[in-house]
Amino acid sequence: MPARRYLFTPGPTPVPPQVLAATAEPVLHHRGPDFKALFAETLERLAAVCRTEYEIVLFTASGTGAFESAVANLLSPGDRVLAVSQGEFGERWQKLAAAYGADVVPLAYAWGESPRADDLAAALAETPAEVVFLVHSETSTGVVCDLQPLAAAAREAGALVVVDAVSSLGAVPLETDAWGIDVVVSGSQKALMTPPGLALAAVSPAAWERCERTSGPRFYFDWRRYRRARESAGSTPFTPAVATVAGLHAALGLILEEGLERAFARHAALGRACREGAKAMGLELFSPDEERSAVVTAILTPEEADARELVLALRDRFGITVAGGHGELAPRLFRVGHIGWFDVFDIATALAAVELVLGDLGAPIERGAAVTRALEAYAETVRA
Amino acid sequence: MPARRYLFTPGPTPVPPQVLAATAEPVLHHRGPDFKALFAETLERLAAVCRTEYEIVLFTASGTGAFESAVANLLSPGDRVLAVSQGEFGERWQKLAAAYGADVVPLAYAWGESPRADDLAAALAETPAEVVFLVHSETSTGVVCDLQPLAAAAREAGALVVVDAVSSLGAVPLETDAWGIDVVVSGSQKALMTPPGLALAAVSPAAWERCERTSGPRFYFDWRRYRRARESAGSTPFTPAVATVAGLHAALGLILEEGLERAFARHAALGRACREGAKAMGLELFSPDEERSAVVTAILTPEEADARELVLALRDRFGITVAGGHGELAPRLFRVGHIGWFDVFDIATALAAVELVLGDLGAPIERGAAVTRALEAYAETVRA
Numbered sequence: 001m002p003a004r005r006y007l008f009t010p011g012p013t014p015v016p017p018q019v020l021a022a023t024a025e026p027v028l029h030h031r032g033p034d035f036k037a038l039f040a041e042t043l044e045r046l047a048a049v050c051r052t053e054y055e056i057v058l059f060t061a062s063g064t065g066a067f068e069s070a071v072a073n074l075l076s077p078g079d080r081v082l083a084v085s086q087g088e089f090g091e092r093w094q095k096l097a098a099a100y101g102a103d104v105v106p107l108a109y110a111w112g113e114s115p116r117a118d119d120l121a122a123a124l125a126e127t128p129a130e131v132v133f134l135v136h137s138e139t140s141t142g143v144v145c146d147l148q149p150l151a152a153a154a155r156e157a158g159a160l161v162v163v164d165a166v167s168s169l170g171a172v173p174l175e176t177d178a179w180g181i182d183v184v185v186s187g188s189q190k191a192l193m194t195p196p197g198l199a200l201a202a203v204s205p206a207a208w209e210r211c212e213r214t215s216g217p218r219f220y221f222d223w224r225r226y227r228r229a230r231e232s233a234g235s236t237p238f239t240p241a242v243a244t245v246a247g248l249h250a251a252l253g254l255i256l257e258e259g260l261e262r263a264f265a266r267h268a269a270l271g272r273a274c275r276e277g278a279k280a281m282g283l284e285l286f287s288p289d290e291e292r293s294a295v296v297t298a299i300l301t302p303e304e305a306d307a308r309e310l311v312l313a314l315r316d317r318f319g320i321t322v323a324g325g326h327g328e329l330a331p332r333l334f335r336v337g338h339i340g341w342f343d344v345f346d347i348a349t350a351l352a353a354v355e356l357v358l359g360d361l362g363a364p365i366e367r368g369a370a371v372t373r374a375l376e377a378y379a380e381t382v383r384a
Numbered sequence: 385m386p387a388r389r390y391l392f393t394p395g396p397t398p399v400p401p402q403v404l405a406a407t408a409e410p411v412l413h414h415r416g417p418d419f420k421a422l423f424a425e426t427l428e429r430l431a432a433v434c435r436t437e438y439e440i441v442l443f444t445a446s447g448t449g450a451f452e453s454a455v456a457n458l459l460s461p462g463d464r465v466l467a468v469s470q471g472e473f474g475e476r477w478q479k480l481a482a483a484y485g486a487d488v489v490p491l492a493y494a495w496g497e498s499p500r501a502d503d504l505a506a507a508l509a510e511t512p513a514e515v516v517f518l519v520h521s522e523t524s525t526g527v528v529c530d531l532q533p534l535a536a537a538a539r540e541a542g543a544l545v546v547v548d549a550v551s552s553l554g555a556v557p558l559e560t561d562a563w564g565i566d567v568v569v570s571g572s573q574k575a576l577m578t579p580p581g582l583a584l585a586a587v588s589p590a591a592w593e594r595c596e597r598t599s600g601p602r603f604y605f606d607w608r609r610y611r612r613a614r615e616s617a618g619s620t621p622f623t624p625a626v627a628t629v630a631g632l633h634a635a636l637g638l639i640l641e642e643g644l645e646r647a648f649a650r651h652a653a654l655g656r657a658c659r660e661g662a663k664a665m666g667l668e669l670f671s672p673d674e675e676r677s678a679v680v681t682a683i684l685t686p687e688e689a690d691a692r693e694l695v696l697a698l699r700d701r702f703g704i705t706v707a708g709g710h711g712e713l714a715p716r717l718f719r720v721g722h723i724g725w726f727d728v729f730d731i732a733t734a735l736a737a738v739e740l741v742l743g744d745l746g747a748p749i750e751r752g753a754a755v756t757r758a759l760e761a762y763a764e765t766v767r768a
Contacts, residue, residue: 005410005418007410007411007412007413009413011623012411012412012413012414012623012626013411014410014411015410015411015627020408020409020410020627021408023407023408023579023627024404024405024407024408025404026389026391026398026399026404027391027396027397027398027399027573027579027580028391028396029391029393029396029705030396030580032699032705033699034389060444060445060446060449060580060581061444061445061449061604062444062604062622062623062624063622063623064603064604064622065444065445065604065622068603068604071603072601095603096603099601099602099603099606100603101601187623189411189623195407195411195625195626195627195628196411196414196444196623196624196625196627197444197624197625197627197628216601217456217483217484217485217600217601218483219448219452219455219479219480219483219484220445220446220448220449220452220605221604222483237448238446238447238448238449239395239396239446239447239571239573239580240446240581241579241580241581241625241628242396242579242580243399243404243407243579243580243581243628244579244581244625244627244628315416315417321413321416
């Protein structure tokens with residue numbers, strides 16, 4: 001018997017068999033009518049998930065590629081930008097903008113903190129910026145920020161607003177147009193429950209306009225090439241990951257069939273189940289204990305148990321992959337992802353295994369409470 | 385019954401069911417031991433196919449992304465480069481290098497011509513360049529250049545040699561190390577018979593050294609990030625297309641099991657079968673009628689038949705996708721790809737259908753000769 005494997009990380013996430021089957025269909029030519037129809041509908045479905053009328057640019061790349069596209073298309077060397085960071089990914093975007101020669105003003109929070117709109121407004125009042133970069137869901141810490149007032153503060157200060165929604169899109173509410181966001185960046189491998197390999201940018205008219213005036217080098221990630229290829233040929237400028245597009249098309253169909261509101265409610269319930277279960281075991285949360293923490297739950301181990309040992313034991317004893325913590329947090333932090341194709345029994349499995357391993361590592365935890373509490377919290381939330 | 389579909393283009397190419405099945409396996413986490421082992425073996429197999437000891441950098445991108453990586457990592461603004469072009473892709477690389485601010489000296493041949501080493505040596509003697517860009521197989525015309533003397537001429541002139549082997553790698557002989565090539569760029573979706581979405585660069589020590597001194601902006605395509613991630617974590621810096629890596633691993637296994645020499649001989653025989661069949665029908669070849677033309681055969685229609693109508697009729701009547709010609713060549717040119725998972729009966733199918741459609745379009749062609757001659761030529765070549 002092949003060993004069972006459980007993928008409980010915040011990306012890549014488990015992919016439903018219907019989606020895997022779509023990726024394994026015979027390969028289509030990217031200039032043929034079958035692919036063009038699939039591609040057009042995929043872009044429509046992505047726009048629906050982004051809640052936008054804006055044009056979607058789809059890259060064959062990791063999420064970072066789409067983020068680089070925002071930097072390369074919006075910034076010329078010397079442009080001043082403000083980048084809000086509350087963890088690993090916010091810091092990555094600061095490095096990326098700096099690599100393109102931008103004058104990067106950081107608004108840095110400690111890992112685990114949530115950025116605040118009034119801080120952003122004050123920072124922009126002191127040092128105006130042309131573009132503001134925000135991370136919606138900071139996968140390294142489990143913090144999902146309150147995006148709408150942050151975007152409003154940036155917009156009121158006259159900046160374009162770019163949002164990293166790599167792990168949040170499809171999991172928690174995000175209203176691209178209604179919240180005045182100019183660029184939303186995401187990837188296929190998180191709540192969109194498709195294998196990694198595709199990344200997208202939803203681009204507002206103001207961002208398109210700015211991209212025409214930018215002077216830095218760009219080719220593969222040049223938005224304008226994608227617009228031209230779509231308009232002239234209904235396709236992409238370079239051979240796209242056609243099989244992954246077929247998977248994404250199928251996955252988006254499943255998501256829209258469930259309905260976005262229902263998907264958001266399910267993610268909120270999964271997050272609450274995970275937090276309640278962890279607390280019932282006696283563990284301390286690192287993620288904020290609030291409804292928005294619906295993407296990944298970051299949990300601290302008791303001092304007696306090294307989180308790195310926990311992660312390895314889960315993997316080696318049970319075939320369960322959860323994520324560890326970065327840097328200084330590594331000895332105590334682990335993260336359970338619950339985005340995309342997840343239900344509460346995945347949470348139960350993760351908590352049951354964590355309980356077993358922590359007990360064996362000699363940590364003082366409550367036995368037998370986590371799974372029951374998680375299921376109960378899920379039922380309460382779904383009923384509410 | 386679902387309609388039969390025949391993909392006879394020079395990329396994406398048909399993918400064997402074993403490879404599609406590998407891509408549809410449950411998704412692996414890119415930092416876990418299962419993926420790391422798969423990734424390491426995939427890089428080894430790629431090095432074997434490239435005939436190199438150099439380090440392989442694997443990107444989640446189209447082939448153009450890997451090509452951009454060569455430009456971004458090797459060139460600073462103002463660097464002088466010589467780019468040889470004999471068709472669409474050579475011209476693309478000239479634009480790409482220019483987009484990065486390089487001083488691009490073109491050595492341009494008419495579409496369909498084969499570049500010559502003595503021309504290159506003379507051009508470099510007149511205007512020295514730091515890097516020379518070559519296209520091994522020009523997919524737009526079917527020309528496969530005689531790469532070894534071209535690379536030698538560039539190297540003798542003191543230039544680094546970058547080769548676009550997107551459609552040639554695995555189909556025709558290419559000796560990265562023995563021929564003194566510094567960077568070989570290719571993609572998953574051609575002779576490597578994997579869905580599109582992965583691109584690679586094999587990078588010589590001299591190219592690594594140069595990449596440390598380059599000043600232009602780069603992040604997603606920065607070779608150094610990939611080296612660090614591989615050395616420190618056995619993985620990639622950004623979430624890779626794990627499912628496509630699983631497919632590529634399987635496909636490379638099939639290729640190495642067949643043996644590279646046998647694969648080259650099969651492609652040469654397929655190319656000859658296609659050319660001989662087309663000639664037997666009375667058609668004129670646009671690709672050179674030589675053994676190296678083993679990737680894609682470019683064929684001219686008789687004046688009576690518009691090639692664009694032929695391409696559409698093949699598609700709409702028979703579900704057969706072949707490629708058209710670009711620009712001025714479009715009214716007369718069509719291209720039959722025969723790379724990767726192909727055998728002679730695919731050539732027979734393509735020729736039989738072309739014969740039918742051209743006859744219906746009123747073109748004066750010989751009926752009933754092409755398939756027989758193609759099979760005969762294939763058998764002769766394989767026996768030889």
